Structure formats: C-alpha cells, structure tokens
Amino acid sequence: MKDMNTTAPSLEEMNLIKKFLDDTTLFLGPDPEIMQNHDLMPRTQDEDAAIAKVSDNHIVAKIRDRLQSGCDEGFEMVEQMGAAPGAKWGDVITGVYSASGDLAIASAGGVLIFSALVHHPIKFIIKNWINEPTVGVKDGDGFIHNDSRYGNVHNTDQSMILPIFHDSKLLCWVASTVHEGENGAIEPGGMPSMAESPSDEGLKMSPFKVVENYQIKRDVLTFLQNSVREPKLQYEDMKVKLFACLRIKQRIEETLKSDGPDALVSTLRLTMEDVRAEVKRRISEWPDMTVRSYIIQDSTLRENCVVKINCKLTKTGDRLIFDFRGSSPEFTNRATNTIVAGLKGMLSQVFLCYVWPDLPRGQAAFAPIEVITDPHSIVDCSYDAPNSQSLMSIFTGFTAGQHAVAKFLYSCPEKFTKVHAPTFNMINTFIWGGVSQHGETLGNLCADLNGMGAGATSDRDGEHALAPIFATMADIGEQELNEEEVPFLQLVSKKMTRDAIAPGKYRGGQGYSMMVSTKDSEQWGFMTTAEGAKIPPLQGLFGGYACGTYPLCKVKDVDVYDVLMNEPEKFRHSIEEIMNEQPFEDAKYSTHHMGMGFEISKRGELFMISQGAGAGYGDLLERDPVNVVKDIEEGLMSAEVAARLYKVVFDPKTLAIDFEATEQARDEERKARIARSTPYAEFIKGWNQPKPPAHLPYFGCWGDDIDTLYMGAPDITRRADEPRPNYMMHPKDVRIAELEARLTAAGVAGDEKQ
Amino acid sequence: MKIPMTEYLRINLETEKWECRVCDHEIAPAEGNYKEGLLVHNRDPREIHPPVIDPDKYKFTFSPDPEWVRILEFCCPSCGTQVETEYAIPGHPPLWDMQVDVAALKAQWAARGPAMLPDAGPSVVAGRAHTH
Ligand SMILES: [Zn+2]
Numbered sequence: 105m106k107d108m109n110t111t112a113p114s115l116e117e118m119n120l121i122k123k124f125l126d127d128t129t130l131f132l133g134p135d136p137e138i139m140q141n142h143d144l145m146p147r148t149q150d151e152d153a154a155i156a157k158v159s160d161n162h163i164v165a166k167i168r169d170r171l172q173s174g175c176d177e178g179f180e181m182v183e184q185m186g187a188a189p190g191a192k193w194g195d196v197i198t199g200v201y202s203a204s205g206d207l208a209i210a211s212a213g214g215v216l217i218f219s220a221l222v223h224h225p226i227k228f229i230i231k232n233w234i235n236e237p238t239v240g241v242k243d244g245d246g247f248i249h250n251d252s253r254y255g256n257v258h259n260t261d262q263s264m265i266l267p268i269f270h271d272s273k274l275l276c277w278v279a280s281t282v283h284e285g286e287n288g289a290i291e292p293g294g295m296p297s298m299a300e301s302p303s304d305e306g307l308k309m310s311p312f313k314v315v316e317n318y319q320i321k322r323d324v325l326t327f328l329q330n331s332v333r334e335p336k337l338q339y340e341d342m343k344v345k346l347f348a349c350l351r352i353k354q355r356i357e358e359t360l361k362s363d364g365p366d367a368l369v370s371t372l373r374l375t376m377e378d379v380r381a382e383v384k385r386r387i388s389e390w391p392d393m394t395v396r397s398y399i400i401q402d403s404t405l406r407e408n409c410v411v412k413i414n415c416k417l418t419k420t421g422d423r424l425i426f427d428f429r430g431s432s433p434e435f436t437n438r439a440t441n442t443i444v445a446g447l448k449g450m451l452s453q454v455f456l457c458y459v460w461p462d463l464p465r466g467q468a469a470f471a472p473i474e475v476i477t478d479p480h481s482i483v484d485c486s487y488d489a490p491n492s493q494s495l496m497s498i499f500t501g502f503t504a505g506q507h508a509v510a511k512f513l514y515s516c517p518e519k520f521t522k523v524h525a526p527t528f529n530m531i532n533t534f535i536w537g538g539v540s541q542h543g544e545t546l547g548n549l550c551a552d553l554n555g556m557g558a559g560a561t562s563d564r565d566g567e568h569a570l571a572p573i574f575a576t577m578a579d580i581g582e583q584e585l586n587e588e589e590v591p592f593l594q595l596v597s598k599k600m601t602r603d604a605i606a607p608g609k610y611r612g613g614q615g616y617s618m619m620v621s622t623k624d625s626e627q628w629g630f631m632t633t634a635e636g637a638k639i640p641p642l643q644g645l646f647g648g649y650a651c652g653t654y655p656l657c658k659v660k661d662v663d664v665y666d667v668l669m670n671e672p673e674k675f676r677h678s679i680e681e682i683m684n685e686q687p688f689e690d691a692k693y694s695t696h697h698m699g700m701g702f703e704i705s706k707r708g709e710l711f712m713i714s715q716g717a718g719a720g721y722g723d724l725l726e727r728d729p730v731n732v733v734k735d736i737e738e739g740l741m742s743a744e745v746a747a748r749l750y751k752v753v754f755d756p757k758t759l760a761i762d763f764e765a766t767e768q769a770r771d772e773e774r775k776a777r778i779a780r781s782t783p784y785a786e787f788i789k790g791w792n793q794p795k796p797p798a799h800l801p802y803f804g805c806w807g808d809d810i811d812t813l814y815m816g817a818p819d820i821t822r823r824a825d826e827p828r829p830n831y832m833m834h835p836k837d838v839r840i841a842e843l844e845a846r847l848t849a850a851g852v853a854g855d856e857k858q
Numbered sequence: 859m860k861i862p863m864t865e866y867l868r869i870n871l872e873t874e875k876w877e878c879r880v881c882d883h884e885i886a887p888a889e890g891n892y893k894e895g896l897l898v899h900n901r902d903p904r905e906i907h908p909p910v911i912d913p914d915k916y917k918f919t920f921s922p923d924p925e926w927v928r929i930l931e932f933c934c935p936s937c938g939t940q941v942e943t944e945y946a947i948p949g950h951p952p953l954w955d956m957q958v959d960v961a962a963l964k965a966q967w968a969a970r971g972p973a974m975l976p977d978a979g980p981s982v983v984a985g986r987a988h989t990h
Contacts, residue, residue, distance in 0.1 A: 391863075392962035396953040400945075402926065410926065410947060420959075511956055515863050517974040562865070603910050604920055609865075638923040640907070640945055646865035647940040649929070652907030655918030683911040695911070695918040714920075722865050723940040745908050774938030781897030781933055784952075791900065793949030800926060800947065807951040 132310070134253040134443075134487050138227045142220060142448045143471045144376050145204035145227075154369035167359055167371040168464070171200050171209045174355030178348035179211035182280055185347075187340040189586070190260075190283030193551040194578040197222075198348055199466070200356065200372065201277040205230050208276075208372035210465040215575040216456050217498075218281045220449035220470055222263050224255025225311040226277050229265065234274075239313060243269040246315025246346055248328075250287065251308040253487045257446050258494050259287050259305055260294035264345035266315070268356055270365045276372060278352045280345040285548040286334040289492060291702040292537025292547025297405035297633045298701050299490040300437040307331045315346060333537065333547045379468035386460065387472075388422040389518055395508040399500040402639035402653075404438040405493055405699030407835050409816065410639070410796070411440070411482065412804030413497065415504035419512060425474040426451060426505060429824060430805030433478075433813050434485040436829045441485035442494035442501075444477050450498035450574065451475065454505045457576040458527075459513070460520050478813075480827035482803075496635055499529040502573055506559075507643050514562075514646075525559035525566070525612065525645035525719035527573050530634040532654055532698065532715050534620055538628035541591040550594075550618070551581040552715065557606075557613035560648060560721035565731070566613030568600065569715050591625035592705075594618055595664065596677050600738070601714040603680075603745050608648030608720025609727050614740055615654075615715025617679050621664055622705040629705050632656055632713060634698035641716075648720030655695045656713050657683055662691035663708030679712045724750055725770045729761045803830075859972050861963060863956065866934070866941045867892055871964050883936035888963075891954040893932055896941055898952070901929040903945075 113121065147155075158164075178198035182191055190196070197218040199210035205226035210216070229247055233239040247265040252258050263281040267274055287294040289306030299305045307328065314324050320342055328342075329335035359368055394416060401411035414430035434441045452470030456463065463469050477484035482497050503526045513523050537547035555569035572578055583594050596619040606612030622628045634654070635641055642650035657679055667674050667688060676682045686693055698713070705711065729752045735741045736759060743756060751773045753765035781787075795818040796802035802814050811824050822828045833841075847853035860877065862868045868879050869888045876885040876892040886895030902924045909919035922945075930944040930952055944952055967974075 391861075391966065392959035394957040396955050396957075398953070400927070400947065412947075420962075511864065514865070515861050515976060517970065517976055519976075601910065601920075603908055605907065607906065637918050639927040640903075640922055643945055644943045647932075647942055649906050649943055650945055652903075652920050653918070653922045655911075655916075655920065657911070657916075680910050683916065693915070695916040697918065725940070749906065774933075777899065777931070777933045777938045777940070778897060778935060781899040781931070781935075783935070784894045784896055784898055784932075787898040787900075788951065791898075791949065792951045796950075797948050802947070 132232050135228060135231065138224050138231065139255070139443065139445050142445065142467070144206050144380060144468060145202070147373065148204060150203065151369055151373040154366040155373060157366040158370040159374065163363065163367055164371045164374050167363060167367055168209060168375050170355065170359055171371070172212065174352045175199055175209055175211040176213070177355065178280060178352045179214055181348045181351060182282060182344055185344045186282055187337045187344070188282055188284045189548045189551060189581070190285055191341065191344070193554060193581040194575060195283035196281065198280045198352060199278070200352065201226055201279060202372045202376070203274050203276055203369070205277065206376060207467040208376050212465060213577045215283065215578065216465060217257055217449045217453055217574045218261070220452040220467055221256045221445055222279050222281055223467055224445060225249040225263060226265055226279065228254055229311050233311070233313070241267050241274065243267070243272070244315070244317040245313055246349070247311050248314040248342070249309050249311040251310055252446065252491055252494065253443060254310050255445065256281070257449060257498070258295060258492055259289070259308065260285050262309070262341070262345070264342065264349055265311070266349045266353060268353055270360055275365055275368060276356070278349045278356070280348040282341055282345060284337065284341055286332050286337065288332040291631060292333055293535040293549055293631070294547070295495070295535065295633060296492050297439055297631065297699055299439040299492045301490055302488065305490060305492045314342070318350065320346065333545050375464055376466060376468040379463055379466060380471050382463065383469055384422040384472050386518070387419060387424045389516055390419045390512045391515055392420050393512060394418045395511045397504045397507045397643060399504045399641060399643065400639045401440065401496055401500050401635045401641065402637065403635045403697050403699050404435060404440050404832060405496065405633055405635070406438060407832065407838070408638055408697055409801035409803060413483065413500045413504050414805055414810065415501070415508055417505065417508040423474065425476060427476045428481070428483045428501065429476055429478050430810030430813070431478065432482040432803035433815055433822060433830045434480045434482055434489050436489060436831050438832055439490040439493035440496040441482050441489045441491045442497040443491060444475065444484035446491070446494045446498045447477070447483045447501045448475055450502040451505045453574055454502060454509055457573070458506060458521060458524070459509060462520055478824045486827070493633055495531060499573060500641055503529045503642055507645065510645055522561040522563060524561040525608070525648050525721040526642045527559045527718045528556040528612070528615065528651060528716035529573055529641055530636050530698070530716055532615065532634045532713050533632070534618065534711065534713070535631045535633060536590060536592065536629070537702065539625055540589060541624040542589070546590065550586070551579070552618055554578045554580050555616060555715045557615045557651070557716055557718040559645070559718035560608055560610035560612050562721060563610070565610045566718035568613040569598070569616050570613055591628050592620050592622045594620050599677060600740055601679065602739055603742055604652055604654065604714055604717060605741055605745070606644065606649055606651040606717040606720040607724045607749055608644060609722025609724060610648070610720065611727070611735070612651060612718035612720050614717045617712065617714045619679070619710050619712045621710050622707055623665060627704070629703050630700070630711050631702040632698050632700045636716065637697040642719045644719045645721050647723040649724070650719045651717040654698060654714050654716050656698050656700055656711070658694050658696065658712070659688065659710040660692045660694070662688040662710070664688070664710055665708045679714065682710070682712070725773060729763065729766050733759050733761055859967055859975070861967060862976060863958070864941070866939050869958065869960070869963065871967060874960055878934045878937060878939065878941070880939045881934060881937035883934055885934070888958060888960045892956065893942070893952055893954070895935070896932040897935050899931045899933070901931050903927055903929050
C-alpha cells in the first residue's frame with residue numbers, strides 16, 4: 105500500500121471535512137445512529153454536576169412522584185378533551201424527557217409502547233434543529249412528529265414536543281402523544297394495509313416546529329389539516345396535546361421554584377439509572393439459558409402466506425439478548441414491516457406491562473436489554489419499505505418474546521407477576537371511514553381492538569376481552585356514544601364467541617363477537633387488519649393450547665334493518681347461527697381472512713368478526729371439572745366440545761358432573777396419549793423436512809439455519825446478510841392469472857390478441 | 859436439589875437430568891433437549907379448535923388450516939401428562955426450547971439454597987398415581 109507513510113488528517117482537517125459534509129447534507133432523513141439505539145444517552149456534565157449537588161433518595165422520590173402526577177394530569181386532560189377515538193380510550197401517553205432526550209418519567213396509564221419510542225424524534229430535534237439557524241429551539245416552541253421512520257410506532261401517532269428552559273438553559277423536554285388515526289393515507293384511519301410504499305402512507309411529519317410563543321402556527325396547521333381526512337380533529341388534538349404539555353410544564357416550574365433545577369435534572373437522571381440498574385439485577389436472578397420460540401403471521405393482510413417471526417432469547421449473567429435473526433425478509437410492497445425501534449418498543453411492553461409492572465414507566469426499563477435482527481427483515485425494515493401495518497410484526501414479535509420470557513420466570517424465586525401464557529395479540533376490530541350521518545368526513549376505528557383475551561396464568565384462567573398488549577390500562581369505550589357520531593351500529597357487541605377456545609388446565613380468556621352494519625350513509629365503509637385466520641398467532645404454555653383462528657364473515661344482499669323492522673324473528677345473535685342457519689333468504693354469505701382492504705358497505709349488510717382468546721396454560725386434563733361445566737353454563741364452550749376435549753363426564757341435561765367417571769375417562773385418555781404418541785427420535789424421522797413444504801408460501805429461516813431465508817417457495821432463498829427485493833403480486837393479478845389459465849386450459853382464450 | 863423449571867418439568871441438580879414433576883420419571887440429560895425424552899403426537903388442529911361455522915360451506919371456519927399448521931403434543935412417556943405443545947409448520951423441526959446452562963444453574967442454586975425454591979407446583983388430581 106502506498107499510503108503507509110501518508111499522515112492522517114489533523115483534527116482541524118477532520119473538523120473541516122465534517123463541517124463540509126454537514127453543510128452539504130441535502131436531506132436529513134431518518135438517522136440510523138438515532139433510530140438503532142434504545143439505550144440511555146451517556147451522563148452529561150450538567151447531570152454529573154446536578155447529581156453531585158442533589159442525590160438524596162427522599163428528595164428524588166418526592167420530585168419523581170410530583171412529576172409523575174403532573175404526567176398523569178396531562179394524560180387525563182388529553183383523554184378527556186381529545187377528539188380522536190384513540191384519545192378517549194387512553195391511546196395516549198405524556199412524559200418528561202431529559203435534556204438529552206431520554207424518557208425519564210411517563211404517565212402511568214395509556215399506551216406505554218410510546219415510552220420506548222418518542223425519544224427518537226426528540227434526539228433528532230436536538231441533533232439537527234438546536235444549532236440550525238433557520239430553525240432553532242427556543243422557549244415557547246413546540247414540535248410535531250408522526251413519521252415512524254423518525255420514531256414511534258406508526259404514522260397514526262402524533263406527538264407534540266416542548267423544550268423546557270430555565271434561565272435560558274434547556275433543562276428537559278415534555279411531550280404528549282396520541283393515536284390520532286387519520287393521516288391522509290391511501291385508506292382512511294391512518295393504518296393502510298394497501299400501502300405498497302411509504303408514499304401510500306399519508307402525512308409523513310419528520311420532527312418540525314409547529315408552535316411558537318406557545319401558539320400553533322396557523323399556516324402550518326392549515327397545511328396539515330389540508331392533508332388529512334379529519335381537519336377539525338387535527339386542529340383540536342394539536343391544541344389538546346399542546347395544553348397537556350403546558351400543564352406538565354407548569355408542574356415542572358413549580359418543582360423548579362421549590363427545589364431548584366439541580367434537583368430536577370438529578371431526579372430525571374437518577375430515576376433512569378436506578379431503573380436500569382434494577383433491571384440488570386432482576387435479570388441476573390433468571391436461570392442462564394437459551395429459549396427458542398417462533399410465531400407465524402399467516403398473511404401480509406393482502407394474501408395468506410407463512411411469515412416467520414423467529415426468536416431466540418439468551419440470558420447470561422445480567423445480560424439478556426433477544427435474537428430475531430431468521431425472521432422473514434422485509435416485504436418490498438407490503439405494509440406489515442416494522443422499523444426495529446417499533447419492535448423494541450413492543451418488547452419493552454413485555455416487561456413494563458407483564459413482568460415488572462412495578463417499575464417506573466420510562467425508557468430505562470428496556471435500556472439494558474439487547475436486540476439482534478437481520479437488517480432488511482420484517483422486524484428491521486429499511487426506510488424504503490412501507491410499515492403502516494407494523495403492528496402485525498411488533499405484536500407477533502411481542503408474543504414470541506412473551507412466550508420465551510415465561511420459560512425463564514417459572515423457576516425464579518422472585519416474581520413480580522404470575523407466570524402466564526401469551527395474551528391475544530391481534531387487533532380484531534373494524535377500522536371505518538367515509539361521510540357520517542352528520543355530513544362529516546371521518547376515518548378511524550372501533551376501540552374494540554382493546555378487548556384482547558388474556559393468557560391463562562399459573563393459577564387461574566385468563567380474563568376475557570381484557571386489554572390490549574400495548575396498553576394494559578386502556579379502555580374499550582362506550583359503543584353507544586360512538587354511534588352518535590358514526591353511521592353504523594354494532595348489532596351484536598360484547599357477546600362471547602362460543603367454542604373459539606384456548607384450552608388448558610387454565611384456559612385463555614375468550615373474545616367477543618362484533619356484528620356491524622351501516623345505516624344512514626351511502627358513503628361509508630370498513631376495513632379489518634388482523635392476521636390469524638389460518639394459523640393461530642400465539643403459542644400455548646406448558647402443555648396448554650393457543651387460541652384458534654378468526655375469520656371475517658360477511659352477509660351481503662340483505663338489509664338487516666328491514667329484517668329487524670318487518671321480520672325480527674329471523675335475526676340471530678351469533679356468527680355461528682347466522683352463518684350456519686343462513687336465515688335471510690337470497691342473501692350471500694362468505695368468509696375471508698382478516699385483511700380486508702377498505703370496502704364500501706351498503707345499508708344493512710353484515711360484517712362480523714370475533715376478538716381472540718389468550719393462550720391456555722398446562723395440561724387440559726388437569727382442569728377442574730367444575731370449571732369446565734361453568735364454561736358451558738357461561739356459553740363459552742358447547743357441551744359436546746367440553747366433553748370431547750376435557751374428558752369430563754356429566755349429565756347432558758342437568759350438567760351434573762360424575763367425578764368418578766371423569767377421573768376414569770381422564771386416566772384412560774392419558775393412556776391413550778401414550779399409545780398414540782411416538783418417541784421423539786422416531787417421530788422426527790418422519791416429521792422433519794429439510795425445506796419448507798412446497799404447498800406453502802413460506803418466508804423466513806427453516807429450523808436452525810438462520811443464514812438462509814426463504815422467500816415464498818422452497819427454491820427461492822436469499823442470504824440473511826444480502827438483502828434482495830421481495831415483491832408480492834397484486835392479489836387481483838394472481839386471481840386474474842388463475843382465471844386466464846383456466847380459460848386457456850378450456851380452450852376459450854385462443855382468439856384474444858396479445 | 860430439584861429445580862422446578864416448568865409446570866411439569868424439573869432439573870435434578872445431583873443427577874443432572876430433566877424429570878417429570880408428576881410421576882418422577884427421568885426424562886433426559888439436563889444439558890440436552892427434554893423433548894428427546896418425551897413422546898410426540900401430531901395433532902390435527904381442528905380437533906382442538908373446532909369449526910364454529912360449517913366447514914362444508916365455508917373456507918374459513920375458526921379452525922386452523924391443518925395443511926398450514928399442526929399441533930405437536932409432547933407427553934411424559936410414563937404418566938401421559940401433556941408437558942408442552944408446539945404449533946408447528948408441517949415438517950419444521952421441533953424447537954429445542956429450553957437450553958439450560960446446568961453449571962450456572964447449579965452455582966445459582968448453591969448460592970440461594972433450597973429455602974428459595976418456588977412453591978408453585980402441579981396440582982395433583984385426587985386418586986391419581988404419583989409413581990408408576
Ligand atoms: Zn410423568
């Protein structure tokens with residue numbers, strides 16, 4: 105090499121090069137340096153100095169509680185005054201961030217996933233706008249953000265971010281985030297499953313200034329309103345978020361007055377460091393072990409396929425490493441990809457919501473936990489890939505993590521919650537949009553997605569339709585209130601779906617059915633965005649079973665409002681009865697997977713879905729027969745299914761249990777199990793295959809070979825470290841090709857010119 | 859010391875074996891995959907998740923598609939307790955789900971002592987034999 109003797113550039117020259125590059129950056133796109141990092145920023149000199157002055161635990165605890173109640177107050181304001189349906193059921197978070205942008209303290213309720221994800225846009229502001237002469241960060245400024253490639257989960261979520269100054273020094277930040285929904289994307293409601301590129305995903309706000317002197321700038325506001333389907337909501341909720349931030353600011357200023365800025369800065373930093381240290385301590389109590397799990401997504405929301413989310417969780421000493429390598433390659437033109445920050449945000453919910461709910465809410469709880477992914481995979485997608493339905497991948501990633509973590513916790517002497525089977529993880533709800541009975545253009549969703557069934561625990565059944573995995577303290581809201589604003593009714597709502605079960609010694613909490621039907625608008629439609637109509641999206645725990653699968657059912661060519669008016673006796677109150685009995689003559693009954701693109705509905709047509717069940721725990725033959733019969737009585741399970749699966753013997757009329765016969769039946773079933781099963785070594789000889797089956801469009805690694813990723817067929821692969829485009833055909837083109845092939849085969853397509 | 863690792867499995871630190879907590883059956887070496895000492899049944903998922911709507915009329919019925927997913931049921935060869943399930947893509951090798959560092963487990967519990975053992979255990983159905 106010739107340059108062996110050349111001297112390296114001097115520091116001065118390096119700075120000059122850096123300045124040149126900075127000055128000539130043509131586009132401040134999503135910044136991997138910010139987006140790939142979820143750990144706390146290093147302690148600053150200011151923080152060191154503040155901690156040297158104030159570090160008394162009691163003072164820190166007092167100030168932390170005060171800031172916590174300030175955040176809760178802000179949360180309450182947004183929940184009460186916000187216009188978005190999301191705000192009303194608590195799809196909201198407020199928080200106080202350190203001067204470096206880390207979330208130190210967050211509201212206790214709401215969507216905690218934001219707690220891991222709103223620090224990214226703040227760090228972008230710090231890095232790019234503070235010293236940018238055309239922007240700057242001043243007292244009275246407020247910044248808005250929604251583009252998930254710069255932070256947060258998906259583009260439905262909008263944040264308002266305010267810097268807090270004291271004696272003209274930036275002390276900290278406050279922010280308020282709401283799932284606003286509508287954002288002008290290709291489909292209403294802000295989470296389009298039809299998006300084939302980021303350009304289909306609507307408004308993409310990189311962090312920018314929208315508030316000066318505590319006033320929303322009207323020109324910018326008008327532009328934002330002009331870009332979405334719900335302009336009034338856009339304005340109203342920007343104001344609400346701004347005022348929530350100002351209330352938290354007020355509480356911070358009271359603290360500054362009573363305790364001074366050092367106490368505040370020290371509290372923020374020590375809270376995070378203490379939580380981080382405590383998490384390391386708790387992890388060190390787990391057994392040193394590697395746990396493997398995988399969860400399958402059975403669709404891209406456009407077509408059914410087999411998409412693997414592969415998870416290997418390793419704990420050594422005080423290190424915990426999630427390894428998602430081997431998961432499906434990113435889809436170039438499907439919306440189910442996620443940026444890796446979203447996956448991390450959801451994994452942090454495993455801990456904040458389900459394992460250590462006692463820890464202060466903030467970024468620190470997940471900060472020391474490591475995550476490994478393949479770049480350009482479905483769980484770590486590039487910035488060119490659409491990600492508006494990232495929920496599909498972050499929720500299945502969550503479940504893989506939740507399932508793996510449970511296997512570490514069982515033997516721990518120190519537990520903060522009960523060991524439990526996975527919670528249901530799909531947003532089985534209706535997203536809706538169009539023109540309401542009041543002439544308003546709307547686009548949003550039913551809060552029923554919050555009714556996910558809970559997984560069974562080590563000592564009791566899962567609760568029904570309990571809470572969403574991303575916000576265990578959220579609400580389902582009042583459907584009747586909703587119906588005053590939207591032109592459809594839930595004709596059946598909150599009725600448990602019989603036999604959609606997750607059996608076990610303790611069974612999973614079940615889900616309820618929803619039947620919606622449009623009324624009073626000719627311009628109204630629905631979409632559904634969930635997976636799990638062919639393959640359950642969960643795994644069971646310790647011998648328990650996962651949930652089953654959940655389809656979308658439609659009844660067309662009927663006006664059920666006419667039926668209810670003229671022949672009400674024909675109406676049925678369950679999906680089972682309507683689909684099996686087909687009580688409306690001449691109507692068309694059909695079933696579909698749960699990825700329904702936006703579809704205009706006619707008055708009186710029925711769209712029917714069910715919430716899902718959490719997973720079961722333990723061997724179902726150990727289930728108390730009394731609880732089996734209780735499930736029959738409560739309409740959760742039919743008598744035939746109960747008797748067949750649980751081997752409980754009872755009188756079909758009175759449901760009186762014959763305990764002795766039950767015990768005998770169960771003993772026989774245990775013997776029958778042994779008889780019908782095969783020793784492992786022999787079993788895998790017949791079962792194990794070297795490649796995915798040819799009949800399945802399979803994506804991801806097969807077995808332990810995480811270096812080879814399949815892309816839809818056993819003979820199409822790529823190396824995990826060599827990204828390649830992964831295009832899916834339009835489902836209609838697939839169908840047309842099938843039909844054309846049939847025409848050709850039938851010899852009737854011959855005369856068409858090519 | 860015997861460390862309960864799951865509802866139905868424990869690791870005997872003296873013998874370094876996985877054992878069944880219901881019938882005390884010795885299943886497999888503790889550093890290996892406990893599934894290798896169990897029996898497996900390839901279950902049609904429709905048997906566990908019954909169709910809610912008529913499979914003769916409809917494509918999607920609330921039952922998983924048996925061509926797309928199977929349930930591997932792992933049971934103790936001695937007492938027939940269902941120790942674990944795995945929802946698996948047809949032909950996908952079963953997972954080595956719990957790969958334990960036995961030396962570390964021994965050290966961890968030597969420091970803790972038996973008084974710290976979690977007390978949760980499988981409930982024993984009345985009249986059911988413990989040993990075979
Ligand atoms: Zn046994």
